[in-house]
Amino acid sequence: LAKTTQPISMDSYEGQEVNITCSHNNIATNDYITWYQQFPSQGPRFIIQGYKTKVTNEVASLFIPADRKSSTLSLPRVSLSDTAVYYCLVGTRSGSARQLTFGSGTQLTVLP
Amino acid sequence: GAVVSQHPSWVICKSGTSVKIECRSLDFQATTMFWYRQFPKQSLMLMATSNEGSKATYEQGVEKDKFLINHASLTLSTLTVTSAHPEDSSFYICSASPPGQSSYNSPLHFGNGTRLTVT
DSSP: OOOOOSSSSOOOETTOEEEEEOOOTTTTOOOEEEEEOOOTTTTEEEEEEEEEEEOOSOOOOEOOOOOOOOEEEEESSSOGOOOOOEEEEEEOOOOOGGGOOOOOOEEEEEEE | OOOOOESSEEEOOOOOOOEEEEEEESOOSSSEEEEEEEEETTTTEEEEEETTTSOEETTTTTOTTTTEEEEETTTTTEEEEOOOOGOOOOEEEEEEEEETTTTTTTTOOOOOOOEEEEE
């Protein structure tokens, strides 16, 4: 079971690009990397998922180096509404969530 | 996109009573659903895996007789907190993902959670 390590918290200002890095040294060959966003008193929301190299969607980019031992979530031009906890998950479902364990997450605070 | 709905969004109950929380997949069928618990300022902790038509699988340390899970249909799983006590007060969240060719790595979709307060 691949564990993940993220910074506990990060501060940024509106309009800046934010990069949150997650370390997952024990990632397995079949593991995917998924990032979720959670606002207070809400369920987590899927942001982006990737296996290798770079993935981009309408809200974020995910950079994964060749060794896949880390990944970086990039949020372009953040706004105050991006203040939330961001979780990096590593694993495969295989019909069970056992391999999708939530780490501590990163509290991102966007300042005006 | 895939939508998971939880009900109620919040509930207050007296100590010793039981509370049922529903989790529905609105636009897909889910043979497996997951129940998490989250205490303030903490991460989500997986409680159990709900399997349609069979018994749920509980994580170590989670009392199956206290947290009853029923997954009677492909779109509904329920979590009943029996004989609730103040220490059961928490944020309960369910999740599921659509089956299909991408189920191997398909992301989980989460409900909006249920805030349980036991007085």
